[in-house]
Amino acid sequence: MKAFWHRLVAIVRRRRLDRDLDDELAFHFAMREADYRTDGLSADAAREEARRQFGNVTHLKEQTRDMWTFPSLESFRQDIRYALRTLRKSPGFTFVAVFALAVGIGGNTAIFSLVDAIRSRALPYPDPDHLVQLWGNVQRTRVERRGASYPDYLDWRAESKSFEDIAAVDSQWMTFVGSDEPERIQTEFVAAPYFSLLGVSPARGRVFEASEDIVARPAQVVVLSDGFWKRRFGADPQVIGRTLTLCCAARQYTVVGVMPPGFKGLSDTAEMWVPFAMYASPSTMADRGTRGFAALARLKPGVSLAAAQSDMDAISRRLEQAYPNTNEKRAVEISPLAVELFGQLRPALLTLMAAVAFVLLIACANVANLLIARSETRRREIAVRTALGAGRGRLLRQLVTESCVLTLLGAAVGLVFARVAVSTLIAQSPVTFPSFATPDLDVRVALFTIAVSLACGLLVGLVPGLQAHTPDLSNALKESARSSGGRQSQRVRSALVVAEVSLAVVLLVGAGLMIRSVRNLTALNPGFDPLSVLTLHASIPRTSLPPAAPAAAGTPAAPSPPPRPVVEGRVLLDRLRAIPGVAAVALGNDLPLDSGGGSASFYTAEGQPPVNAQNMPRIYVHRVTPEFFSTLRIPFLQGRTFTDAEVSPTSPAVVVSEGVVRRFWPGQDPIGKRLKFGGSPSSTDPWLTIVGVVGEVKYRGLPQNPTADPDIFLPFTDRNSLVGLVLRTTVPPSSLIATVRAEVRAADRSIPLYNIATMEEQVNSVTSRSRFTMWLMGVFAACALMLAVVGIYGVMSYLVSQRTREIGIRLALGANGQDILRLVVGNGARLIGVGIVIGIAASFALQRLVSSLLFGVTAADAAAGFAVVILAAVAMLACYLPALRATRVSPLNALRSE
């Protein structure tokens, strides 16, 4: 304790203490000298003898100082000062090393901040680790997610014991009819516990009450987001109690609450919330077999995911017994909310994290190489320091401190890089990051960066540091600074080159595979031709609005016409078809890849053998106009599209995709075969007759639809208010967007348009995750290639300069330029070859880890080979240039150079 205090004081007063020590020792010398003088020695001899008698002054002074200071802290201070001085003395080296480290560390920081931003704790809800989603699923050939039905949900809620509460949630679009243009609003249908589960309370008014969850008496109430309230109600403080009209149902809803700013619901885009009781018609809500939404739940404290799962499994088994028709093979999947929200980003980011770590390793190898080269020229300095009494540990510590100072400088520059990189990444990312996940260079990221850079410092400092220990001091002192480094150091440097090459190979192969995989994805036939197609969605009001004013006073009021679309789809189609540049127009209730998903229905084929519930055939139903197939260039394998006469709600004509035929009538003529909706032949639905067969269309995902269920097409008959429009154009499709918008508004200004995009953009957005990863992998691979080449070039140049004398002798003895070239290049080629072999082996081993990001490629792909060839070529060039220089060595100069 006392000693500690002494030392603390010493930190403050160290100048004074240093001076005191000098005085004390000077006094000792003076006394000793005086004694020797009285013994009869000359002044010089006395001083000499006194020094000899005393021992190594510097060393003893240092030891003494250690008594009253924190020795490690003290020497650390010295080391840092010394390191900064040495780095300043060789600015070229410092610049190259700091730059390489900045690229590596900055990249790691940037990717880490993204990974960190989507950790589960980033969810803006209290105790987010306990939030889960419950998904109904079904065991077919594999387990498929289906969501919950309302009766199932009620049973889960009543029977489960693992959750604090469960709330049904689903998100849909609703059209808000305000004073201005109608607007489509992302709306969440939520059961009352939803808000308390998420731990959010309204800023104004209230949220829903349990009584508003009763399907028989749905309450037409709405809670608004802060943004919507400000945008459409001008932040009116009196908004509670006002009503607003939401179309589709064209009903009046009473505002009961406003949420605080920043709350956008589970979908992260919601602007309104309405009670879940409004989700569907009472009859649909009562149907246990109609499934589609997920439920939000919060695990009770101390209940594990596994315990909750077995709880739900027991409930599922009971329901299966009670309702075998609808619940056979049905179970519940409990999935943490963080996985649901961030799951798709995670594998890509982790791959990128690994890639960028490789870049950093290559940068470290480069810096270590530079440091080794330097430590060889510094052998004398180090030998002198050893001679002056520096311990081995002390020297090592100094070298590591130097490299840590270097890496911290690199980290500082890297942070600047990372700042720029993160904002660019977020801006460019085709994958949307949740609005609340804001990657930022916060404390955690800073700590990560510091930890990484210190680890690098240790790594790159220890390699040359361990080498620097030359026990043979007298030799080191005698040797000229230019003399060659030992065999051992050459071996280490060669190993570093091999490591760099193999890391670069892994990254290049990875990037090559990504590029190839994305090309496979985009070259994939989606079942239609996405080029030169514009798509948009419109919501056509079902009923005409009341006439503005009676035609004339006194005339008897006409009987009100039956509800009908204000503008029929066909009228809209005719107007759009007339636009110059439009070749064909078609309409469907949904469009391929519009992420609407659609829902599948059971169907029965005429004459099919009985099937069990697991194997019950399902189809996705689309309603389309006859030109739909030709507009999207969906090929007919057999038969034809609908005739005009078949465009009616009662038409029995149906076009099926080839999956239906493959299952029920393989090898037969399917035209004229019949099928109907419903799970059994006894269903009361009318039979539908197949008039045409088309190829499979990737409606729901690329590269594959999530399930193999086929599609069928029925004629579009204006029964649907939400429509998708496709226009095949003869001009670039995006150039027509403004015209199309104007035409639709001219037809009826109350029709909201949304999702206007070219079909190519739709396809691209589906493959965006892969392309994002590919792009970054490409960047990292380019960095890796650059760093590796710089490293190889550096090492080869150095080796050549080391062997100048040997090369000179060879030339003098009659070797020609070719021989020298072969000698040097051969040397480098061996290292590169070994590196490539290791790198390829590692690529194969690592391929498994990225397989989820790849489509249709393996590490044996040609793209990987191409990447290796590029690397080999560039690396050989990096060897060739120094080798060429070696051939120009003049034997005379070379021999004189020692």
Place this chain on the structure above:
Amino acid sequence: MGETKKATAVGDMLPGTLDMLILKALSRGEAHGYTIVQFIHGASRDVLKVEEGALYPALHRLEVRGLLRAEWGTSENNRRAKYYRLTAAGRRELEAEAAYWDRVAAAVTRVMQTA
């Protein structure tokens, strides 16, 4: 330099004994470093050769441990010198060390005299 240490040369000290000798030297009154060296050399009849430099780390260590107090004063030849003095703790430490040393020395002697 290349100084390599031989295992035991005459006059080399057993580890830890230097501290004890310093305390002993100071038990006769305050002194500066040079006097302490002279005392050890003289009292041991030049058998114990303290490497003079090694004295100072030891003095500072004892001071930090609170066994010695140091003061700057003026020497007999009118120079600024640092004088060390035993503290009470230093005196106790010296007694303990001396007793320990006696026991060990006697034990070693007995072992060596066993026929």
